[in-house]
Structures are given as structure tokens and as C-alpha cells.
Amino acid sequence: MDERDLIACAKAGERSAMGELYELHARRVYTVIRRLVGDDHLAEDLSQEAWIRAFEKLHLFRGDAAFGTWLYRLATNVALNRLRRSSKRRPVESAAELPRVARAHDDVIVTRRVLTQALDQLPPGYRRVLVLHDVEGWTHNDIAEALGCSPGTSKSQLHKARARMRKLIAPEDSGNGGARGEARL
């Protein structure tokens, strides 16, 4: 049964078809949300919420766009909405409070694990722009629309986020100017 058939059966309420759709896309949905929110438990709750919403709204999916595109956008919206709400209650992080996560010495190639750890340590505002642009491949216009900001703000946040990532990954050689080490990514 191909994906189109699965969607048709899922729309009719067939639980096994829903399960197969879940199997096909569960990793991607969870990953997108996990990277945006930077927290395992929250990502678990939100990905579950995203799936339930997806099945609730499946009757609205006609099939012109790829199911994955529709689903990942829905999942992203769930995560962004939660971040938007929680950011209103969280005090602004300062650079001085930023923890260091990685010990990437000069001759160490940074692993995926270190990258993921560093992503988790970014302030939420930086993280969501960096994830959407550099990981998920969104354009600044798309990001600006989703976040309700200007494309210029999205660019500025991205560059600050990358600079912060560099400090998190190799803090000792990412100063402004001066001799830099040879840490490699």
C-alpha cells in the first residue's frame, strides 16, 4: 500500500493505516520538534500532540502537496507555538550565563553529538532560527513569516546564533580577532 492509499485509509479512520503513516514519519516529526525545543521530554509531548493534531486534521489534507511537507509544517508550528508561549515567561538569557558544552580542542573534529549538545544550549530564539535555516533549510522569508519578524531580523539572529555556536563548540579559539586556534569542525 503506498502513502496515498495509507492516507485515504487513515482518513476513513483505519487505525493500522495511521500506524503505518506514523512509522514512516515518526523520526522526522520528532527530530524537527526536538531540535527546535532542545528538550527530550518536551519534544516527546509536542510530537505526540503534533501527531494527534495531524490525525484530527487529516480530512483537510487533499494531497496536492506531499504529505510529509504538510505534516512537518504542522509539527513545526506546534513547536514554534509552544516556544512563543514559553518565551514570554522566561527571562532573557545573557551571554555570561551561557554554559559551555563541548570540549572541542584544537585538533578534534567536532562530532554530531557535540553539535547537538551545542544546539540544545543555544538560547531558544537563536536555536529556532539556526535550526530552521541551517538544519531544515528554510529561507529567511519563510522564517520571518513563521516567527512574525522581518527577514532582516531572521538574518541577524542567524549570524548571532552561528557565532554563539562557535563559542559553544570551541570557546577558546573563537574570540573576536586575535590569534585563533585551529579547531576543526
Place this chain on the structure above:
Amino acid sequence: MANHMDAERISALLDEPWADRDCRAHLETCSDCQAEFERLSRMRMALSALPDEKAPAGQWAAIEAALDAGETRGGIRWIERGFGGRLFVPGPLQAAAALVLFVGGVIAGLQFTGGSVGNPPGTAGDLPAVVSTADDRALVDGLSRMESLRSPLRQVGEGGADAASEGGSSARDPLETAQRLARLEGLIRALRDRLATNPDDPLASAYLLELVETRDRLAEDLGRASGTRTW
């Protein structure tokens, strides 16, 4: 440019190498900045190649349990997660449902006991007259506000999100869709203003998401209709 470039400027150069001629010229002559440029470039590539993570074990069972539990279309959801048996009820939906249940109960009670309510539930009308405590009034005020938030969307597109869903608008006149989009933008701006002054308003927050999703779908449909890609 005698000094080294900071990471933010180098990052900008990464995406738009043509944009800053001075920085580009500096980069060609400064080995330190060149090395930093390459590190940032590698970081960007590594980020784009990050593999997907594993979905949580047992998640499908939890989703199935939630689906089995009955609920849904826009109502309260009870979700068992894993073995922890955690309760998950989205705050805005919970608040909205509580308001509806409460006011519905008040009206039903009045009708049962011979009281009268001039307006149907969900309108401001006579409702404040039938409640007495400050908490009750707050609930009724909340319901009235919810209705005032929802009514503009009904005007924009019959049935709100349903009308803007896939297939809901592609058969419509693109001009009409564009007009609805413009009106949605106005509503979104108004809601954002409301949230700026009252950030903890759960109803406005939940409804903003609904409006944004509706707007995105309309934009997608409009893009398809005009042969351009908006998303």
C-alpha cells in the same frame, strides 16, 4: 581592514559572499579569518547533515490510546504518555471548554428552573445578569472575548480553518483568496498587538495559531493557483 572580522560578519559572508566587498577582500588576505570562515562553513554543512533522531519508544501506543479515548475535534484531550500515565490537557483548549461547559450549565439550569436567558449561549447579551460571583463574571467575560475573537474569522472564511484547508479555497477565485488573506493578516496583527499587551492571554494565543495556520494554507493555495511557490 586591519582588524580581524568577528564571527557574525563572517557568517553573513557565508550566505551572501557578494554583499560585503571589504570583508571579502580582507578574507582573501587574512589567514585567521579565512580559517574561521572555513570552520563556520563546515559547521553549517555539519548542521545540514545531522541525521534524524529516533522517535520515543512507545509513542504510537500513547497516540493510539489518546485516539481511542474518544475526544476530539477541538475538545479536551486525555493522553496517557508511556508508563508514567501523565495527563496532558492543552491549556487554551481546557480553558475554552471549561467556559463553554460552565455557561452552558448555567443556561440549562435557568431554563430548567424557569429562568430566562435572552440571548443564545456564546453571546454577551444577558449572561452577566445570571452570574453573581467575580469568578463567574470572569468566566463569562472570557467566553464573550472568545466569541469576539472567533467572529471575524467566520467572516473571513466560512468555517474558519475548514474553509482555508487544502481544497477549501483552491477552487475559489484567487482574488477572493487574496482578499481573505489580507483580512487575515489584519486579524493576525491585531491579535499580536493584543498579546503584546497581555502576553498570558491563552485564548488570544491559541487563536493566533489558528489564524496563522489558516493564513499559511490560504497562501499555499494562492501560490498553487498562481503557479508560484509561497512555501
